[in-house]
Amino acid sequence: MTQTILITGASSGFGLLIANKLHQSGYNVIGTSRNPEKIKPSLPFKVIALDIADDDSIRSFEKELFKHTGRVDVLINNAGFYLSGLAEETSIELGRQQFETNFWGTIKVTNSLLPHFRKQRSGKIITVGSIAGLLNFPSSAYYGASKHALEGYFKSLRFELNEFNVKVAMIEPMGFKTNIIGSSIAADGKIEDYSAYRKKIAAFANDLFDNAPEPTPVINTVLKLVETKEPKFNHPVGKGANVVLGLQHFAYKTFEKAMIKNINKFQS
Numbered sequence: 001m002t003q004t005i006l007i008t009g010a011s012s013g014f015g016l017l018i019a020n021k022l023h024q025s026g027y028n029v030i031g032t033s034r035n036p037e038k039i040k041p042s043l044p045f046k047v048i049a050l051d052i053a054d055d056d057s058i059r060s061f062e063k064e065l066f067k068h069t070g071r072v073d074v075l076i077n078n079a080g081f082y083l084s085g086l087a088e089e090t091s092i093e094l095g096r097q098q099f100e101t102n103f104w105g106t107i108k109v110t111n112s113l114l115p116h117f118r119k120q121r122s123g124k125i126i127t128v129g130s131i132a133g134l135l136n137f138p139s140s141a142y143y144g145a146s147k148h149a150l151e152g153y154f155k156s157l158r159f160e161l162n163e164f165n166v167k168v169a170m171i172e173p174m175g176f177k178t179n180i181i182g183s184s185i186a187a188d189g190k191i192e193d194y195s196a197y198r199k200k201i202a203a204f205a206n207d208l209f210d211n212a213p214e215p216t217p218v219i220n221t222v223l224k225l226v227e228t229k230e231p232k233f234n235h236p237v238g239k240g241a242n243v244v245l246g247l248q249h250f251a252y253k254t255f256e257k258a259m260i261k262n263i264n265k266f267q268s
């Protein structure tokens, strides 16, 4: 049976490329965008309206989704944006906006599909985190914090959903060429003391993004994850990712095994 894959933020960047690749590979793809009417005519897959930072939009989306399909096999949480700026120069209000989308929005969309996945007794949830969710960089405090929060949340959910044969995995890309900088929001304050450092960091970030590679390795990793029956949890992708992968994998695997062993002591 053809699997149905739902991907949030399918209008641009990773989401658009992943949706196209999965569609070409024969999957039934449903994408989302805050402005589907702007992109719908040019895309070969269905697009439903969804703003993950808006509760009403999530409720309408859920109703609309099940008009188009009886089942969802894979949810790819991809929608998100980048809030750049030094921590102290960023208002709490902007920091909250970052979390409303990247963290709470992702959790709320996931929650809306959990009853469906439990009933189905199968499914997969793949979330696009970031290397900034494993490590973090200057000028990225709230962005990295929102992605760290996703890592923590899904690590726990992975145990709980395993009971229902629902698999949970993350992908943590390094910097790749998408529209992430074009759609980013910048810190709203300036503190004189940081002027020289801010300039240095801006030059460093510009250089990083100007020379960022094309996102093909991310798209291929997502396709592989969709096709893997028992995916592991972390999937860092990009230059130097192997080092991170080695460290993360060793520490996490050891912990995961010990945790399962301890929990199983209490089996009824």
Ligand SMILES: NC(=O)c1ccc[n+]([C@@H]2O[C@H](COP(=O)([O-])OP(=O)(O)OC[C@H]3O[C@@H](n4cnc5c(N)ncnc54)[C@H](OP(=O)(O)O)[C@@H]3O)[C@@H](O)[C@H]2O)c1
Pocket (backbone or CB within 6 Å): 008, 009, 010, 011, 012, 013, 014, 015, 032, 033, 034, 035, 050, 051, 052, 053, 078, 079, 080, 081, 082, 101, 105, 128, 129, 130, 131, 172, 173, 174, 175, 176, 177, 178, 179, 180, 181, 183
């Ligand atoms: N590019 C990188 O180097 C990089 C590295 C690590 C992680 N990431 C992560 O990759 C994911 C995709 O980003 P990208 O690089 O592909 O950037 P992008 O080209 O700017 O795409 C972002 C996508 O997210 C959607 N989106 C943003 N806010 C939304 C909201 N409130 N509700 C629903 N959809 C929303 C946008 O859709 P609409 O505007 O159509 O609604 C768009 O399709 C993000 O989670 C990002 O944090 C990117």
